[in-house]
Amino acid sequence: MIVTRALTKRFGRITAVDGVDLNVREGDRYGLLGPNGSGKTTLVRMLLALVFATSGEIEVLGRPMPRRAREVLPQVGALVEGPGAYGHLSGRANLRLLDAAGPGGGRSGRRRRIDAALERVGLGGVDDRPVRTYSLGMRQRLGMAAALLREPRLLILDEPTNGLDPRGIREVRALLEELNAAGTTVLLCSHLLSEVEQFCTRVGVMDRGRLVLEESMAAIRAPTGRVTVRTPDADRVVALLDGRVEERDGDRLVVRAADPAELNARLVGEGLRVSEMRVRHRSLEEVVLDVTGPGADRVDREGRDRR
Numbered sequence: 001m002i003v004t005r006a007l008t009k010r011f012g013r014i015t016a017v018d019g020v021d022l023n024v025r026e027g028d029r030y031g032l033l034g035p036n037g038s039g040k041t042t043l044v045r046m047l048l049a050l051v052f053a054t055s056g057e058i059e060v061l062g063r064p065m066p067r068r069a070r071e072v073l074p075q076v077g078a079l080v081e082g083p084g085a086y087g088h089l090s091g092r093a094n095l096r097l098l099d100a101a102g103p104g105g106g107r108s109g110r111r112r113r114i115d116a117a118l119e120r121v122g123l124g125g126v127d128d129r130p131v132r133t134y135s136l137g138m139r140q141r142l143g144m145a146a147a148l149l150r151e152p153r154l155l156i157l158d159e160p161t162n163g164l165d166p167r168g169i170r171e172v173r174a175l176l177e178e179l180n181a182a183g184t185t186v187l188l189c190s191h192l193l194s195e196v197e198q199f200c201t202r203v204g205v206m207d208r209g210r211l212v213l214e215e216s217m218a219a220i221r222a223p224t225g226r227v228t229v230r231t232p233d234a235d236r237v238v239a240l241l242d243g244r245v246e247e248r249d250g251d252r253l254v255v256r257a258a259d260p261a262e263l264n265a266r267l268v269g270e271g272l273r274v275s276e277m278r279v280r281h282r283s284l285e286e287v288v289l290d291v292t293g294p295g296a297d298r299v300d301r302e303g304r305d306r307r
């Protein structure tokens with residue numbers, strides 16, 4: 001769906017995107033994570049031909065970009081850098097303009113397309129108030145509606161839940177799940193780990209312009225070979241498992257165990273009581289912190305000129 005090779009963008013001395021090989025597959029719910037200033041927005045702007053690459057190659061929907069932008073962009077919905085809209089016009093009027101400007105949508109079906117898009121994002125009942133009176137959450141929804149006008153094969157969303165309250169965030173996630181289930185590939189940029197952890201099936205992590213990790217969520221969250229055991233018989237468990245207990249905190253033990261079922265059977269077989277047993281997974285947060293440095297918005301005394 002999206003493939004980049006050695007994609008690079010420099011702004012003067014700053015290398016915002018540095019030799020990125022990105023691979024978003026059809027049907028993915030791909031989460032692009034990274035600290036502030038790591039290059040996520042610049043990367044997606046290049047995918048959408050909003051800014052030219054310094055070097056490298058881009059394919060979107062199997063076509064080279066930006067050369068085939070005219071063919072590709074009508075099949076892509078995007079919400080990048082916050083929802084842009086004319087403040088003095090209503091949400092509907094904004095969508096009418098967008099729909100008229102975009103290729104491949106006849107006038108006859110316009111009202112229906114707009115109503116359907118507004119309905120999908122929870123703005124079906126919106127009146128004719130100008131957009132400048134909208135809350136940030138309403139603007140964000142309007143931006144999503146704009147991205148959905150063409151029933152895109154691919155959705156590219158930069159921080160789509162910015163400004164939404166918890167309920168709004170959940171609604172957007174449900175909407176994205178529904179669209180993805182119906183075949184839309186989703187590329188989501190976010191610095192919210194929980195958002196990515198809950199929604200995405202694949203993750204890319206950017207750090208200082210480079211893609212430092214690209215992995216399926218299942219692989220990231222694979223078991224670590226450690227099991228947390230809570231037991232009122234902790235002393236006896238430690239004695240029995242000699243050397244396999246890595247941590248102890250009261251009645252809670254962290255045990256090295258490739259096969260949790262075998263461990264459980266052994267403890268129970270010895271008459272040791274287990275009140276809780278949990279296979280340990282790495283969290284997305286641990287993985288991301290492992291592969292990234294501090295965000296570029298920090299201005300520490302050391303390392304100000306990292307680039």
Ligand SMILES: Nc1ncnc2c1ncn2[C@@H]1O[C@H](COP(=O)(O)OP(=O)(O)OP(=O)(O)O)[C@@H](O)[C@H]1O
Nearest residue numbers: 011014016034035036037038039040041042043296
């Ligand atoms: N038009 C520009 N001119 C000069 N520098 C730019 C420009 N756009 C981005 N940059 C720089 O490129 C780097 C990457 O920025 P970018 O906005 O792509 O990061 P980001 O990961 O999207 O960050 P955030 O999460 O804060 O939006 C930053 O150092 C930024 O200052």
